[in-house]
Amino acid sequence: MSVRDDVAALLARYDEDTWVALANRGLLRRARKDLTATDVRVVAEDGTAVEVGVGDVVVRLGLAGPSDATCTCPSPVTCQHVLTAGLWLAAGAGTPQVAASSPADALHDELMALDAATLTAYAGLPGFRWASILLDDADEPPVLTRDGYLTVTFPRRGLTARYLGGGLDALVLDQAVPGVERFRVAVVLAWQRAHGLVLTPPAPRGTRGTGPSEAAVSRTASRERLRATAAAVLRDTVRVGVSHLSPAIHERLVTAAVWAQGVEYHRLALLLRRISDEVELLLVRSARADDLALLDDVAVAHALVAALEATAGREPAALVGRARTAYDPVRRLDLVGLGGRPWRTGSGYHGLTCLFWDAAGSRMLTWTDARPETLAGFDPRARWRQPAPWTGLATPAAATGRAVALTQAQVSPDGRLSGVESTTASVGDVRGADLLASLPVRDVWADLAVRRVTGLLDVVDQNALWAVVRPARALPAQWDPVAQVLRRPLLDEADDVLVLEVPWSRLHAHAIARLEAIGDDLPAGACVVARVQRVRGRLVGEPLSVVVPDRGNDAVDALHFDTDPHPGAGGGSALVADLLAAGTADRPTSPDGSDDDPGVVPGPVSALRAVVEQAAQRGCGGTVPGDVHRRLASAHAAARSIGLSVFVEPDPALDPAELLLRSSYLVQQVERALG
Template identity: 45%
Template sequence: MSSIREQLAAQLARFDDDAYAALANRGLLRRAQKDLEKGAATIAQDSAESLVMAFGEHRIRFDARGPAHADCSCPAMGMCQHILAAAISLQRMAADEPAAASPEAAKTDAPPIDDVQALQAELLSVPPDALSKHAGKAGYRWAWQYVQDLDLEQGFRVSGERHLLMSFTQPRLAFRYMGGGIDGLIADADIRQAEKYRVAAVLALRRALGLQTPPPEPAGGARTASLDLGRDHALAQTRDLSIDESRRRLRTAASQLFAECVELGLAHLSQGIQERFSTLAVWAQGAEYHRLALLLRRLADHVDLLLQRAGGADEHRLLDELAIANALVGALDAAAARQAAPVHLVGRARTRYDETGTLELMGLGASAWRSAAGYVGLTMVFWCPVDQAFMSCSDARPENQRGFDPVARHRSPGPWSGLGAPAQAAGRRIALQGAQVNASGRVSGSESATATVSVPLPAQDFAAALPVSRSWSELLQRRGSGQRSLLAEPQPMKDWCVIAPAKFGAPQFDANRQALVWPLFDDSGDRLDAELVYDDYTGHAIGRIEQLAADDTPAGTLVVARLRPGPSGTVCEPLSLVRPGAPPGQSAIDSLHFDTAPQRNVVSRWLDKFRQRRDGDALPSALAATMPALLQEHRHWLCRHAERGMPEQQAQRVTIEAQAWSGRLADAGFSSFAPASAASPTPAALVLRWHYLNLQCEQLLAPRA
């Protein structure tokens, strides 16, 4: 047996139906298996460089890289059924040969676990220069940065029995490795620039095993400077300036402007300050600091509101935004020192949807909404049992656009081909082919995706597939165990949950806040309030929940809800109910926002008299009432000095008072409030830093239940 044939036999021994389907698709695999019923492929040529198989009138050529790089004489481009048939035939030949020589050697048809570990070692042995050559220098830089930003616990998984399986959650992509070098990594989806994703899989495997990988070479060449406007707002002369140098100068200019605002006093800002914020925002966008550009534009708008004496302007809220932007600049400085650019700090120019294979979803209901920015829309919520994650799909339009009604959209066709309407998704399993998903778990509503919708699932089977929480303390502890930094990237889909109350309390309508409060109790008697703030789109759901006070809610009813902060701790916004006794053929999902309206009762009639649009008003914050008195006093001290400004004599006073504050806070256990140092060389910089720490303490000490 030639060395090529031995290598191919070793690779093909690790192939199973899933691996062959990833190599091509299920349809081609079935056609190849059907063709093999008429006869197997035979070996036509066996040399040291290649192996040629004959299958009917076609010739299939293999080399050491395996079936993923085989060539067939048929007119088909890429993978075809003849290559699959030849590979399966060769696999069967190799399996029969050891059986004839030694029956004991053929007692198992799967490689041992040690063989899978050997596959890992084979990939880990690929040197960085070979990875860079495979994807190119730009592709290697992309893959290295992608892995640095990757959450290994949530975003990457290594498994496999017959072969090595490495899976990413975003994009939803898996690679199978049976041998043959990095070229032998087989993706389960047809993706562009597969080379850089193969390199990313190898680098992620190295990082998961605790192995270091040298950073890529810096991007060569120079870039034209972005608009680098100085304090006099004059255009800088165009010159060659590297992106790193442009970013460094931008961070320095932004830090200086933040400190100057505090030194001048937030009550004494001028039109020049507003123009400088606008200028820096343009510069940040050109330097590809997208998140910083957004914050700078927001600061420019807020200063403009202050100058116009608009009702929405607030010096204290402006200080919050300045402190967060200043902390972001500091984090970007630290990242630049490590020659890194984390995507959650840099930001994205726009939301990117990545193509994925078939996506399996379970419809959990939908709701209509209106945002404070003047948009209305409909959002469908799903559970993905494969990824064990919640996902959503939204259709939104500007509020003044005619012809779009989010309530009517619930029963209109789409958004995907094969789905009659969003209403049909509730309680059903959907196989979505050609799906596109972004990093936040939002599924694109592109019509290019095709949905295969099942009949309504039995209530018991539907509920068994969901991640049900029965203990409120465990639920809130799990929610709060993640990173809660103010600079962390938002993950809104992780706020969704499915809860199983042991007891449902009587719903009550709070007229002061125009919100319905529905107490839910777990087995331990702990209470979690379900709340809905009244508006044109939640009135229907409020009426539905009111009716539940008269009807006995069946035991085992589940509530699909989104967790959020409330006046006295965490509350949940109910979306739908999972009914345990739904008749066969009917959906187990009771969509509170859309299902048949109840009869009008006392509270609903009162609401008609009290009907007012809330337009997304937030509930009153409970943070101030739950923060330690010392931190509240400290925050007032910071706001007072930032609002008044810091002339020379006032700055000296702030420095003296800061020393006393540092001691008081340290004695109370808040040791992070260190006095002025090299990290905060001026009183203004110290105020910004301390205000950010105060905000972070509020975030960490916010009530969870």
């Protein structure tokens, strides 16, 4: 086939959404009109591209398609003529033969075949590292689809990339982004990781980088300079105004983020990357941009820099942080399986998380397997009885209520077990009484070590929230039709209440039916394994399993998976049957059960937030001297008048930007405490 045939075959796979992503719907509509009103013809062809005449201009289209096309018109972006030429070629006009569209499997193979050397050559070492870190630190993993062509969506950015063939340059992004090459590499890495291939980022070079070289200065000196640089750029975002930041601010933030990673300030690097991403959304006028959310993040990052400055040379590990992908090798772990739970997030991921008790380490550990919902062949409930990640353990279900010894295990600092193939498992029976004796059972709710975040810079250990509780009695289950949650109160001997809650989801339908079917009370001596948190003054637990000591070697009853004693539609539960019949929408959950639900905020605090946001949006660089201090002082005094003494008199000697960031942090801290 000729180059013209290859280009036409690529363009034949473009659908309406892809053409719109290249430009916009109005331009596409005008391009279609040009097909009938303008003379379109092939004027030249060589070994790399075909040239198409559209009226008086000439469009050159190569194997990368319209995203890398050129036009003799003066437009600096993808123009109407490029779309017209592409549509004309896609329709097969003037082309002897257009190849059939490649199947999605062939496109998948093309992305999977790209190696680290190719990606590094395309985006450079910094671009490859940036793309890897973007995926490592993503709060919401990319969502993948395969339907005629391949798409990768980054939920936080609202950015979708489409691959229809033609190599890296042919990846179509539906937004204009700075550094498009690094985003294309991130798309490829995201696709590969979702299908089990993780490319190792190239090692940083000591003689390169945007911050001071580690070969030239000590890490201590480099960190000192970074803190000053980061604090300055964060203040400048408020001085300029978060509603009208410049590309220069964005570049300074990216530079500081890379520098922070280089000096192993992992937590600060993550925050600065997130802030730079938010600034980028503002610069491209994305509908997902939120300047007030940006202000909140800037204030938290500014506080983190101040905390690092105050503890320089002896920075606590919680402030420094660790890379999310870091795992520590452990020669042997003796664990007990306590069950598992399926989950689905609002960002389009679902998975299975299993819980284990490490008696020697007095801690809970978890193993999670997750995939995009759009990736065929993965079912969180079915995963429970599919092969386990470690040799020697048949399935995740086989670990429930059993002693599991892992050899050559890998454990992250936050208690996540890696599914690496080098880990081996041996499984043994353990009787119910012995199992309970090894667990940290709590009979009195006042003794529960419920962790509550006391500061915005606190790190929450999600695994520490798991508890094993033995109630004195249980009250009947109740369904909340407004919150779409099943609640079952558990009482201790002092009649203190811990409420078990299961949010509605088809993945949780089995657990809801089981929790209803237990009856008016739990079996004698039974314990409940649950994630317990204090929510606005009350104890709330998400149940995982029930431990019944007199059941021998099958003491752990996994509520989400074990056989329902009342089989039938909806597991014998009329409630579940009605919810399924009504098509009730799922309430998204998450692997860690996090749920942001703010409490009631007093009026003076809301008023102070309004003052800070107004000044930070407009910018305080050109305000009348003393104006910011005067307004903040008045708002702080109103907050102190209702007993919130943390809002002290602002120091008039401080920079107005510094005052605004400090006030913003205090407002967020009080809102968190009251929530």
